[in-house]
Amino acid sequence: MKKKIIFTLLLLSSFLYGKVINIAVAANVSYAIPNLIKEFNTIHPNIKVKTTLGSSGKLTAQILHGAPYDMFMSANMDYPKALYNQKVAITKPIVYAQGGLAILSNNQRSFRKGIHLLESKLIKRVAIANPKTAPYGKATIEALKNSKIFSNIKDKIIYSESISQTVSYTMMAADVGIIANSSLYSPKMKRFKKGIYWKKIDTKLYTPISQGIVLLKKAKDNKSAKAFYDFVLSYKAKNILQDFGYIIK
Numbered sequence: 001m002k003k004k005i006i007f008t009l010l011l012l013s014s015f016l017y018g019k020v021i022n023i024a025v026a027a028n029v030s031y032a033i034p035n036l037i038k039e040f041n042t043i044h045p046n047i048k049v050k051t052t053l054g055s056s057g058k059l060t061a062q063i064l065h066g067a068p069y070d071m072f073m074s075a076n077m078d079y080p081k082a083l084y085n086q087k088v089a090i091t092k093p094i095v096y097a098q099g100g101l102a103i104l105s106n107n108q109r110s111f112r113k114g115i116h117l118l119e120s121k122l123i124k125r126v127a128i129a130n131p132k133t134a135p136y137g138k139a140t141i142e143a144l145k146n147s148k149i150f151s152n153i154k155d156k157i158i159y160s161e162s163i164s165q166t167v168s169y170t171m172m173a174a175d176v177g178i179i180a181n182s183s184l185y186s187p188k189m190k191r192f193k194k195g196i197y198w199k200k201i202d203t204k205l206y207t208p209i210s211q212g213i214v215l216l217k218k219a220k221d222n223k224s225a226k227a228f229y230d231f232v233l234s235y236k237a238k239n240i241l242q243d244f245g246y247i248i249k
Contacts, residue, residue, distance in 0.1 A: 019046075019047055019048070019222070019224040020047075020048040020049075020050060021047060021048070021049055021050070021070045021071070021219075021222070021224050021225045021228060022050050022051075022052065022068055022069050022070050022071075022218075023049060023050065023051050023052070023069065023070065023071045023072070023073065023228070024051075024052050024054070024059040024062070024063060024067070024069040024071070024072045024073070025051045025052065025053050025054075025059075025073045026053075026054075026055070026056045026059070026073055026074050026075035026211065027053050027054060027055060027075075027162075027164055028075050028099065028163060028164065028180050028182050028183070029053075029073055029075075029182070029211075030053050031182060031185045031186055031187075031244055032182065032185070032240060032241055032243075032244035032246070033051055033053075033073075035240050035243075035244070036231075036232065036237055036240055036241075037049045037051075039231075039236055039237070039240060040227075040228055040231045040237075043227075043231070044224070044227055044228075047224045047227065047228065049228060052067075052069070055075075055162060056074045056075040056076060056078075056079045057079065057133075059072065059074075059079075060072075060074075060079040060082065060083065063083060063088060063216060064083075064086070064088065068218055069216055069218065070215065070216060070218050070219035070222060070225035071213065071214070071215050071216060071219060071225055071228065071229055072089070072213065072214050072216060073096065073211070073212075073213050073232070074093075074211060074212045074213070074214075075099065075135065075136075075163075075209070075211055076135040076209055076210065076211060076212065077093055077095065077210050077211070077212040078135075079212070080093035080212040080213065080214040081093050081212070083214060083216070084214060087217075088216060088217060089214035089215065089216055089217075090214075090215050090216065090217055090219065090220055091214050091215040091229070092214075093212040093213065093214050094212065094213055094214075094233060095210045095211065095212060095213075096211055096212070096213045096232050096233055096237075096238075096241070097211050097238070097241045097246035097247070097248060098208035098209060098210050098211065098246060098247040098248070098249070099135075099136065099180050099181065099182060099208060099209035099211060099246060099247070100180070100181040100200060100201070100203060100208055100209075100245065100246070100247050101136065101139060101140060101143060101178055101179070101180065101181065101200070101201040101206060102178070102179055102180070102181050102183075102184060102198050102199060102200045102201060102245075103115065103117065103118070103176055103177070103178055103198060103199050103201060104167070104170050104176065104177050104178075104179050104183075104184070104192065104197065104198045105170070105175065105176045105177075105197055105198065106170060106171050106175075106197075107175075107197075108196050108197065109176075109196075109197070111195060111198075111199035114199065114201070114202065115143060115144070115147045115149065115201055115202075115205065116147065116149060117176070118144075118149060118153045118156070118176065119149055119152050119153060122175070123153075123156065123175045123176055124156060124175055125156055125157075125158050125173065125174040125175050126153060126156045126157050126158065126174055126175070126176055126177065126178070127157075127158045127160060127166050127169035127170045127173065127174035127176070127177035127178070128140045128141075128157055128158075128159060128160070128166060128177065128178045129159070129160055129161075129162055129163040129165070129166045129178075130159045130160065130161060130162075133161065133162070134161075134162050134163050135209045136163035136166075136178075136179075136180050136209060137159070137163070139206040139207060139208070139209055140178045140206070142205070142206040142207060143178070143201055143205040143206040146204075146205045146206065147205055158173060158174055163179065163180045163183070164180075164183065166178070166179050167179050167183050178201070180245075181200060181245030181246070181247075182244055182245045182246060183245075184198060184245055185243075185244045185245050203247065208247050211246075213229065213232055213233070215229050
């Protein structure tokens with residue numbers, strides 16, 4: 001009888017948690033999300049997590065048009081707040097990580113001067129994300145102004161549409177770029193060593209980008225989605241995100 005009860009409980013657990021959940025994930029989390037899912041599946045092996053990567057703005061538009069996502073991991077807080085205000089998200093937005101900035105060069109350089117390297121006569125073009133459309137671009141302008149160098153280098157700036165595009169601009173069209181820390185953890189970036197090709201920008205110069213998470217209406221009463229949501233906010237997940245360049249408080 002006891003074995004039968006245990007079997008029934010295991011079968012019920014498998015039924016409740018043996019689901020596929022769909023997550024909308026901001027592109028800057030693309031390098032960390034496989035590790036998050038892998039660690040999550042050590043706890044919940046029967047839950048399959050499917051991800052759709054994209055810009056936070058485009059993913060939000062999809063969600064508003066009925067895309068069947070259970071959860072949204074945004075690159076900033078604005079979009080999940082908008083979804084919550086429109087009652088499309090069923091949980092209040094919570095910060096799961098903060099994004100930081102780094103200076104990247106395609107060539108070896110001395111980074112002893114930090115952000116003031118951008119004032120060098122050797123630096124002709126500086127790639128940054130558009131502050132009007134990208135939160136990382138807004139943080140970049142804040143860092144440049146707080147370091148008192150914006151007016152000195154503004155004519156060098158090349159604006160990209162997104163923080164991910166800034167990496168491409170840095171590689172092909174600029175001498176240096178200001179990119180997201182998380183971009184440095186792409187497999188393609190392994191050859192770029194800290195202190196030789198890049199250096200993180202002091203967080204005292206800007207406000208780190210708070211990235212928000214919400215459960216969506218489709219996930220109502222969905223225990224599998226809630227399990228992954230709770231995991232992303234857990235200590236284990238925060239350690240993984242920190243390993244991929246995010247700032248964790």
